Amino acid sequence: MHATNSSLRKLTAMGLLVALSVLLIWQIHFPIFPAAPWMEYDPADIPIFIGTFLFGPAAGLLLTVVAAAIQAVTVSASAGPIGFLMHVFATGSFCLVAGNIYRTHKTHKGAILALAAGVAVMTVTMMIWNIIFTPIFMGAPREAVMAMLVPVILPFNLIKAGANAVVTLLLYKRISRLVKNPGGQGLTNQADSANIVTEK
Numbered sequence: 280m281h282a283t284n285s286s287l288r289k290l291t292a293m294g295l296l297v298a299l300s301v302l303l304i305w306q307i308h309f310p311i312f313p314a315a316p317w318m319e320y321d322p323a324d325i326p327i328f329i330g331t332f333l334f335g336p337a338a339g340l341l342l343t344v345v346a347a348a349i350q351a352v353t354v355s356a357s358a359g360p361i362g363f364l365m366h367v368f369a370t371g372s373f374c375l376v377a378g379n380i381y382r383t384h385k386t387h388k389g390a391i392l393a394l395a396a397g398v399a400v401m402t403v404t405m406m407i408w409n410i411i412f413t414p415i416f417m418g419a420p421r422e423a424v425m426a427m428l429v430p431v432i433l434p435f436n437l438i439k440a441g442a443n444a445v446v447t448l449l450l451y452k453r454i455s456r457l458v459k460n461p462g463g464q465g466l467t468n469q470a471d472s473a474n475i476v477t478e479k
Contacts, residue, residue, distance in 0.1 A: 336378025
């Protein structure tokens, strides 16, 4: 019975995180660089990053796919299948890298390392996929996209992923407390789920 309740709470929490992700991109999205107005910052990855720390990299990847699918047919429908794929590749790479690091290093330093590694991998991943997909999506020459890699695409993805990672670091402890069951055991069945901001 306890396992059933925990699973139900976990599914409920994951559903809420997906809903929050969709709500955030609907309410908050804006370009950072005038040279690339189609590249918009949004905080939709924050709930997914938090879910990854709470439930692990596999759950984070699942959250990514579900949120990206919903966004692709609602608030981000104009991006089409390419937008869906780029979202999954970018955020999914972050979740797999950061989630696996944090799973084995559940400390404040481990969280920072995990988030930093996730930002780096996500940035590199998006540079690669922009080279592949942006010429198709924008109908622009690949050479033009290559010329934007360092001055626009690289800093944009560093800023976007970095900002979302910092907010995740600040909010994770509070969110982790909300998903604990009445017995005090976290839904991840890890007593140190809040150690992200307490351990050194």
